[in-house]
Amino acid sequence: xxxxxxxxxxxxxxxxxxxxxxxxxxxxxxxxxxxxxxxxxxxxxxxxxxxxxxxxxxxxxxxxxxxxxxxxxxxxxxxxxxxxxxxxxxxxxxxxxxxxxxxxxxxxxxxxxxxxxxxxxxxxxxxxxxxxxxxxxxxxxxxxxxxxxxxxxxxxxxxxxxxxxxxxxxxxxxxxxxxxxxxxxxxxxxxxxxxxxxxxxxxxxxxxxxxxxxxxxxxxxxxxxxxxxxxxxxxxxxxxxxxxxxxxxxxxxxxxxxxxxxxxxxxxxxxxxxxxxxxxxxxxxxxxxxxxxxxxxxxxxxxxxxxxxxxxxxxxxxxxxxxxxxxxxxxxxxxxxxxxxxxxxxxxxxxxxxxxxxxxxxxx
Numbered sequence: 175x176x177x178x179x180x181x182x183x184x185x186x187x188x189x190x191x192x193x194x195x196x197x198x199x200x201x202x203x204x205x206x207x208x209x210x211x212x213x214x215x216x217x218x219x220x221x222x223x224x225x226x227x228x229x230x231x232x233x234x235x236x237x238x239x240x241x242x243x244x245x246x247x248x249x250x251x252x253x254x255x256x257x258x259x260x261x262x263x264x265x266x267x268x269x270x271x272x273x274x275x276x277x278x279x280x281x282x283x284x285x286x287x288x289x290x291x292x293x294x295x296x297x298x299x300x301x302x303x304x305x306x307x308x309x310x311x312x313x314x315x316x317x318x319x320x321x322x323x324x325x326x327x328x329x330x331x332x333x334x335x336x337x338x339x340x341x342x343x344x345x346x347x348x349x350x351x352x353x354x355x356x357x358x359x360x361x362x363x364x365x366x367x368x369x370x371x372x373x374x375x376x377x378x379x380x381x382x383x384x385x386x387x388x389x390x391x392x393x394x395x396x397x398x399x400x401x402x403x404x405x406x407x408x409x410x411x412x413x414x415x416x417x418x419x420x421x422x423x424x425x426x427x428x429x430x431x432x433x434x435x436x437x438x439x440x441x442x443x444x445x446x447x448x449x450x451x452x453x454x455x456x457x458x459x460x461x462x463x464x465x466x467x468x469x470x471x472x473x474x475x476x477x478x479x480x481x482x483x484x485x486x487x488x489x490x491x492x493x494x495x496x497x498x499x500x501x502x503x504x505x506x507x508x509x510x511x512x513x514x515x516x517x518x519x520x521x522x523x524x525x526x527x528x529x530x531x532x533x534x535x536x537x538x
Contacts, residue, residue, distance in 0.1 A: 196374060198238045201428055203292065203377045208255050211269050220257035220266070226422040228252050251288035252420045253377060253432065273321045275379070277442065278505045286444075290379055290420060290432050295324045295371045299382035299391065300345075302335040302356070309494050312348055312452060313442060314381055316498065320448025325352065326371065328380075330387040332356040349452055359387035364394040374428025381434055392433045396425040442502045449502055453495045459487070 197204075202224045212222075223237035232243040233250060235258065244263035250256065251274075256266040275289035275296070298314040300306050311327060318325035327345045332338035338356045345354045357363040365372075372378055372395060380388035423431045442449070450457055456478065460468065464475025470492060471479075481487035 196428065200375055201424065202236060203375055203430055204255070205272075205375070207272055208269050212257060216257060220259050222269070223256050223258045223266075224422070225250055225252050225254045225256065228420060249288075251291050252422060253291040253293060255292065273323045275317060275321050275323065275381075276444070277317070289434065292377060293321075293323050293379045293432065294376050295326060295378045297326050297328045297368070297371075297378060297380050297391070299328045299330060299380050299386045299388050300341075301331040301386045302329050302338050302341045303331060305383055305386055306341055306344070308344060308348065309497075310383070311345060312494060313498065315348060315352065316442060316445055316448040316452045318448070319451040320445040323379075324371075327352060327354045328368075328391070329354065329356040330359045330391070333358045349454075359390040359394060361394065364391050365397075368395070369427075372425075372427065372429035372431075376428075377422070377430040377432065379432035379434065384435070389433055392423055392425075392431050395429065395431055396423060442498060442505065444506050445502050446499075446506070449495075449498050453491075453498075456487070456492065456495050 199222060204222065204224075208222065212220075221237050221240065223235035223240050223242075225233050226236050227234035228246070228251060229243070231246060233246050233256075234243050235241075235256060237258065240258065242258075244258070244266065247264065247266070247268065250268050254271065255269040257269065259266045271291045273293050274291050275293065276286050277289060278286060296314070296318045298311055298318070300311060306329075315325045315327075327348075329338060329341050329345060332341075335341070342354050342356050346352060355367050357367050368378075380391055382388055420432060420434050423433060425431055459477045459481050460470065462477035463470070463473070465473055468476050468478070470476050473479075478487065478492060482489050482492065
């Protein structure tokens with residue numbers, strides 16, 4: 175069945191006004207999901223704080239009357255909730271996440287890079303110019319679906335093209351029902367058009383290439399010009415890295431906005447379910463092929479080839495599906511191999527240390 179995106183649309187109903195103002199933690203995105211993970215004793219002894227910025231040598235955390243930096247933790251990323259141990263902050267517990275964005279890190283060392291945690295909505299930003307790329311947007315959508323984050327495509331610089339709806343129709347072809355919004359990132363449009371997703375206590379993220387307007391959008395929601403922006407190169411519409419680190423910003427109205435550096439490379443890993451959700455139409459067609467191991471090339475009775483021949487499916491979409499599935503499988507296998515080697519190495523080190531201790535006891 176095609177993915178039902180209705181859960182990703184903001185409700186048309188306006189919630190009743192609360193009798194009280196939200197607490198500091200609620201304004202930071204604190205929810206029952208996190209509260210149920212700790213006892214009242216833990217709440218008093220190790221207060222919850224949210225990671226709002228990750229530096230190379232520190233985490234910037236904010237909580238109720240807390241605004242501090244603590245030593246970094248490999249497993250913590252921006253958006254995470256920690257139970258802060260004031261005496262030994264490096265031991266602070268990371269609470270279970272509602273969602274986690276991750277990718278295979280650039281380079282050849284086969285590491286996983288954590289992008290952000292506990293995001294409700296991801297605005298996938300592309301421009302109505304040479305930056306627009308269906309294959310790249312599909313990667314972002316698959317990434318979000320795997321993480322159970324609501325994807326919304328934002329098409330910026332709509333004022334600079336004669337036919338922004340052409341870009342919008344191409345974006346909608348990615349998956350039926352996927353929300354697509356065209357806007358000018360400057361001025362009032364972002365606050366008006368994105369208001370239903372940016373409710374108090376909600377955490378949203380802007381993801382996309384450099385120069386598409388992510389920082390401009392964050393400034394528009396905040397009503398300030400605090401975040402620096404740069405113009406794109408006119409010859410190829412590419413931007414420079416203005417934002418250099420991932421950071422959560424609290425904006426008027428109670429929403430938290432994650433601005434991220436542009437990602438030139440987005441390698442998917444551990445995202446098989448997200449890819450299957452995104453290409454559910456192809457999965458359903460493939461189930462009707464005569465042979466279970468059909469490669470959708472020249473096999474008789476191939477439902478996928480029939481759909482291409484009748485114009486129901488574009489072959490370019492099939493090719494992108496193949497590419498993403500192969501890439502995800504390779505990256506996941508490579509990372510599994512690395513984890514296995516790291517585990518074996520750790521076991522070897524522990525064995526050596528144990529032997530040394532036994533030798534020392536024997537001499538004593």
